[in-house]
Amino acid sequence: MSDDSFTPALETTLKEIKRLCPEIQSSFIFEKDGAIVAGDPEASDITVKKALHLFQDIKEKADSIGGIHELSVYGAEGNIQISQVNEMYLATATSKGADTKHLQAITGVIVPTVLKLLKKITQPPAPKEIAQQLTAKKITGFFAGDSAEVDQTLLKDWSKSFRGKTIDTVQIQAPAGKTTQCKVKAIDEELEGKGLIRIPDKTIKRLGVKEGALVRVEPIIQ
Numbered sequence: 001m002s003d004d005s006f007t008p009a010l011e012t013t014l015k016e017i018k019r020l021c022p023e024i025q026s027s028f029i030f031e032k033d034g035a036i037v038a039g040d041p042e043a044s045d046i047t048v049k050k051a052l053h054l055f056q057d058i059k060e061k062a063d064s065i066g067g068i069h070e071l072s073v074y075g076a077e078g079n080i081q082i083s084q085v086n087e088m089y090l091a092t093a094t095s096k097g098a099d100t101k102h103l104q105a106i107t108g109v110i111v112p113t114v115l116k117l118l119k120k121i122t123q124p125p126a127p128k129e130i131a132q133q134l135t136a137k138k139i140t141g142f143f144a145g146d147s148a149e150v151d152q153t154l155l156k157d158w159s160k161s162f163r164g165k166t167i168d169t170v171q172i173q174a175p176a177g178k179t180t181q182c183k184v185k186a187i188d189e190e191l192e193g194k195g196l197i198r199i200p201d202k203t204i205k206r207l208g209v210k211e212g213a214l215v216r217v218e219p220i221i222q
Contacts, residue, residue, distance in 0.1 A: 006118050010038035013114045020106055023098035025078065029090050029111070032059075037088060051080055051091045072100065085111045130161060131218035134197040138204050138211045148172065149187040149198035150217065158219040165221055172199065173216040174207040181220055 010029055018024045018040060028039030034052050059068055068089075071082040074096075081092045081100060090111055094103065132154065139149070148170060158167045170184040182203055187196065197217055199207075209215060 006115075007038045009114060009118055010111075011040065013110060014038060014040045017107060017110060021094075021098075021103050023094045023103065025093045025095060027090065027092040029085070029088050030055075031088055043093075048091075051082065051093070054080065055082055055089070055091070083107060086115050088115070130158065131216050133214050134217050135195055136204060136209055136211055136213050136215050137191075137196045137198045139198045139200050144200045146200055146203075147183040147185045148200070148203065148217075149185055149191075150196075151192050152186040153192070155184070155186060162219070162221055167219045167221075169220040169222065170217050171220050172197070172203070172207060174209045175213060175215070176208065178207055180206055184219075 014027050014029070018027065026040055026042040028043040028048060028051075029037045030052065031037060034056060036048065039048065054073065055068070055071065058071060068082070069084045071080075073080045076096075078096050079094045079098060079100065081090075081094065081103065083090050083104065085107075090107055092103065092107070094100070132150075134150065139145075150170070155167050159165060168183060168185075169181055171179055171181050173179045180203060182200070187198055191198070197215065199215075204211070207215070
């Protein structure tokens, strides 16, 4: 789940948590393999190494019983808390008299929420479906021609999907499964955005569909 783009936002989150919980001396977020994702400026190398060594040592023994979710170590000079947060771990070093319940209440809400938002923001958009379901509208008249018509924006989207290639042919599939290919061009602007495909009368008859039927349309790359 690690992403370098998470680091600035998570470091800001750690600073905010420290502001809310002054008992925190230092904190950092790391992955199961020990890779550091983010840390506050006070997280010294010694503190980090001690916490990671402790975690790895106990983790090897705990894997057989489901792994580590919470780990607390109380020392003479302070405490170390390690908590699982989604697929990562948050380590905090606190003063000896720190209110651990208050600390866990805050970190248990803020950090998971930030990670969830970051994952959502950085997640790539789902690829657009190439084939489209469009409503058939018949083209009649002397100048009907042989080309079907679809939205200009759809033609552009298809072109982007195929690295800028010009889309001049589509395959149309009727609900019953019958298919045909024909030339395609942009629909009139006033019909743009209505989910239509205008199809020459003879092509509609060849497909065996009626006006208003939903047909499957996909580009053909020559």
